[in-house]
Amino acid sequence: AWFIKTTAVKDRMVELNKTINWKPESTGTGRFGNWLENLVDWNLSRSRYWGTPLPIWRTEDGTEELCIGSVEELNTEIRKSVSAGLMTAEFTISDLHRPYVDDVILVSPSGKKMLREPDLIDVWFDSGAMPYAQWHYPFENQDEFKNAYPADFIAEGVDQTRGWFFTLHAIAVMLFDSVAYKNVVSNGLVLDKNGNKMSKRLGNAVDPFETIEKYGADATRWYMISNAAPWDNLKFDLEGLGEVQRKFFGTLYNTYAFFALYANIDQFEMNEADMIPVKDRPELDRWIISALQKLIIEVQDSYENYEPTKAARAIQYFVDEHLSNWYVRLARRRFWKGELTDDKKAAYETLYECLSVISQLMSPVAPFFAEWLYKNLSGNNTNVPESVHLTYWPEVKNDLVDEELNECMTLAQDISSLILSLRKKVSINVRQPLGRVLLPILDERFEQRVEKIKQLILSETNIKEIEYIKDTAGFIKKKIKPNFKALGSKVGKDMKDVAAILTGMSQEEINLFEQNGACAVLDGKYSVILDEVEVIAEDVPGWLVNNMGKLTVALDVTITEELRNEGLARELINRIQNLRKDKGFEVTDRINVTIVQNQLVKDALNNNLNYICAEILATGIDLLEEIPSNMERVEINEKEVYIRIEKAN
Secondary structure, three states, X not given: OOEEOHHHHHHHHHHHHOOOEEEOHHHHHHHXXXXXXXXXXXXXXXXXXXXXXXXXXXXXXXXXEEEOOOHHHHHHHHHHHHHOOOOOOOOOOXXXXXXXXXXXXXXXXXXXXXXXXXXXXXXXXXHHOHHHHOOOOOOOOHHHHHHHOOEOOEEEEHHHHHOHHHHHHHXXXXXXXXXXXXXXXXXXXXXXXXXXXXXXOOOOOOOHHHHHHHHOHHHHHHHHHHHOOOOOOEEEOHHHHXXXXXHHHHHHHHHHHHHHHHHHHHOOOOOHHHOOOHHHOOHHHHHHHHHHHHHHHHHHHHHHOOOHHHHHHHHHHHHHHHHHHHHHHHHHHHHHOOOOOHHHHHHXXXXXXXXHHHHHHHOOOOHHHHHHHHHHHHOOOOOOOOOHHHOOOOOOOHHHOOHHHHHHHHHHHHHHHHHHHHHHHOOOOXXXXXXXXEEEOOOOOHHHHHHHOHHHHHHHHOEEEEEEEOOOOOOOEEXXXXXXHHHHHHHHHHXXXXXXXXXXXXXXXXXXXXXXXXXXXXXXXXXXXXXXEEEEEEOEOOEEEEEEOOEEEEXXXXXXXXXXXXXXXXXXXXXXXXXHHHOOOOOOOOEEEEEEOOHHHHHHHOOOHHHHHHHHOEEEEEXXXXXXXXXXXXXXXXXXXXXXXXEOO
């Protein structure tokens, strides 16, 4: 057998391995690192027929040997053999594999006959030599090789620890005292949805071609990358893939469709030379642009650190939570305005920039959808690259990052979330206005920050007013619930005593606990932090109370007659808008509306007629006493309402 003495460079291989960025790191320091620490000499030879022949010729007595390094060198030695009378002058060799290479007989310096060693080279040597073989290095393409070596990135299964990963590294260290790759992803396995290996025999294999045909390559790739890091095993579930298709790509598609619908109506064209400065745009615009800069930073950092899962999840969160469910929802009325005002233009420019940047950020993972989105946005604009894949990566505009505004908007989202969850708790539809919400003041800046985003909260939650209270002791009651799992390892056998102290805390003690973030118990033996307990706010008569950490909201759920009628008006608007959509009316079409009168309709129209007409683009509303045959039946609060809508002349 023939060996390469890798043990001679073991220490250097271990040292250089520490400079490689392994994903996951544990493979480099653990499985691969341990393999190098316990390295033995590499058994290079194999007793096989197919493969790369060992290029070593030896005399029969084994005293002389020759290792051939190139075809040119081999032909030179063949000519010497011909001159020595060991081979015929007509002999040529065009195939360096067995059996042809076995016919080559060389001559030693002392004139003895030399035959090739019959063994082959370990096939993993071929794999490890690919960085050089692909350029035919060192015989040609030396500049190309130097520019491409070492590789920026390679990827293979974790089973390659002792195979390709090792042979690449070993050959590079021995030849160049270098690494062969700077970054390596050790891929996990794709399993079925239950975590079992896919198998035709078990019938749990998923056909990739059918999957891509049904869901598309981008949705499949996005699901796989966003669902699990490439080095983790992936439980592949077609239901999850369908959810990605609907929730991410569907949401992004609908967001673009919303933009395109109104941009085409207004004949809006993006002109970067005539944009409204971001500093002059409304707070909502400045916030989403600020959040977009943070997204660029996060996604770029994730890609550069070979963390595509973090990048995909960040993009998905931004599209779903920030862009669609917050920005577009709160800004949609600006797009509905009749004339193209500066405010409306700012909304178009802001949403265009968000969609354009998203197309760039998502392009490495979803190249086809990103290209579709980019091309639809750019249209016939010849002043931009023709493909998203030809654009420069978006630059972060640090001057547009507004941390204070980001914090304010996060506060607005948290407050809105608490209010909406309270509405859901008692089944009060968001279309039903409510009078007020109370917010306990947390600190000196709290009220100022809420005031900045007050109108956004009121609009999102359909509340009339926000009021502030400083002393909550007489109004909002709180209690402490210990997190036994979190506290268990800390307090051990004292759990019962600690729990009794926490659950028995007064309102003043709870307030101090929230302000300080921690409290001492059992004469200072333990310090309990807020993360180790749950602070629960209790409801009071006529109010619903909810909290998230220190933040507490108290919602007045009393519905006056005036609020009830406005809620009915909003329900009526909703039903008429649905009828417009069902009939395929354009969003700009004005309509005539006829409604069969009943008490619910009277209540809805009372003091709300102009508001309803403005929302549904109606020229007016005619009321009937009888139900004609050509009316549409809808339900509002479990009562029948009959409506007819027609395009106005």
